[in-house]
Amino acid sequence: MNSGQTLLINLLIIISILISGVIPQSILISGNRKVAKDDVVYCNSWKFSVEANDAGSWKQVPERCLEFVKNYVTGDQYVSDSGLVAYDSLEFAKTVEIRGDGKDVWIFDIDETLLSNLPYYAEHGFGTEIFNDIAFNQWVDSAECPAIPASLKLYNELRRLGFTIILLTGRDEHQRSSTIKNLLIAGYSGYQSLILREPSDHGKIAEVYKSEKRKELENEGYRIHGNSGDQWSDLFGAPTATRSFKLPNPMYYIA
């Protein structure tokens, strides 16, 4: 065998190994009906249970789903999923009659809805680590969250349609200036108000705090047509919006 042939064989071996390495386990076993032993199948189920609110309260991404969550939030599927939620939202928004009195509202949550904390979570195990509020608040103060591209596009389309945009976040009032700064850098402007947790809201679970704020808005005559959030606690609770839109988030849970 000459050196050219040896090189060719080695090349083919390397290609074979490389290609086999990227085949997920779920494909290899799909004929065998082995369930939940496989991490991809299990983690897909775990993601379903989280997104459909079946899992209830949870504190950490299971260790075995670290790679799965990492691949999801950094890959095409998250881009596609958040894109389709934005598409669904806009299709509904187009059917809403805007009266022109400035009272037709769309509410957005901020974290994992308008802004992404992925750079932070990439440094903190993609949700597999216990939440560290000191480190996270430092990150928030840095005002470096990028926009979620599909949400930024939706946000601007809604403004163009004439919606009054109200931001309702679980962030604290003392984070107002860094939040405003971050929103501006990420491209979000022209919202009517930014509602943050005041001292009187401390200790309330998000669902209660956000429902109360929606109630106040309705009492002020606002008609809440759409509500976008990555947590069910952004969306549940009376009064609800006419339509609620759940963005994907398999990294953390807020009650």
Added chain:
Amino acid sequence: MNSGQTLLINLLIIISILISGVIPQSILISGNRKVAKDDVVYCNSWKFSVEANDAGSWKQVPERCLEFVKNYVTGDQYVSDSGLVAYDSLEFAKTVEIRGDGKDVWIFDIDETLLSNLPYYAEHGFGTEIFNDIAFNQWVDSAECPAIPASLKLYNELRRLGFTIILLTGRDEHQRSSTIKNLLIAGYSGYQSLILREPSDHGKIAEVYKSEKRKELENEGYRIHGNSGDQWSDLFGAPTATRSFKLPNPMYYIA
């Protein structure tokens, strides 16, 4: 090059081609951020939008997702997903204090919750065809729906824990006898009552009809701890159960 070496090279080439063939398109494009052109990526997003209630009302599975939905509902992932929902349900159920007065209730929907209509949908395009109520009602009357294994196991565990089981279905009162027969054949026994749509419920959307029935149960002193259904209209609307559990169903939507 001798014949052994040639054979080895050919073998490696064949292996490379075979392995590349089973890599789904979504993996190959993951570096390029091409989204939604690939059917698997798109259909995963479509399934997310349906299960998170973002899609709103929809009439048919998109034609391009026929194979995706077929593979899902007949494969490991559905078994695993419905299994994890049952696991989540049971974990919650174990925390409920059963008072022994027969008033601690778990509500189950029937279709795609306790019983599976997969044999019917396999003959009708897995949801890609427009719903045919005549053909579907004939199927229901045949009483041939198999149990969803994870739900049957959960059902029996809940009975063992002392829950009063109430079945609340969108099926019509005139389908009572075929429904009772089917439940029995599939292994479901010992439920306290089976609530079907009476003539006065006709024309009500499922969410209203089912909320009214839950309200009646509460008025009778029942404490509704858990509620299992494959549609959000099984679960939304006051009064809600303490915990609601959404089973997967990418084949059809009921308002």
